[in-house]
Amino acid sequence: MAGSAxxxxxxxxxAVVKALAAHDGGALVERPEQWLFRIAHNAAQDHLRRRQR
Structure with missing residues (x-):
């Protein structure tokens, strides 16, 4: 998605920073793999949006 390593x-x-912040903030995680994937996916989309500007 990013285009380069x-x-x-x-x-x-x-994504890791956001996940740790959410977890430290008391987020209850029932499905950690899906939760982390969603955070990573959102971080990638945010990055692509910033790059387009």
Whole structure:
């Protein structure tokens, strides 16, 4: 999705930071794989939107 490995790494780092912040904030996670995938997917879409500007 990102187009390069460097951008992909940035997206993964952003997703991990968001996931840790949500988990520390008390988010209840029933399906952790789906939850983390959704965070990563949203982070990738956010990155693509920023790149288009």
């Amino acid at each position: 460097v951008e992909g790494e940035d997206i993964v780092q952003e």
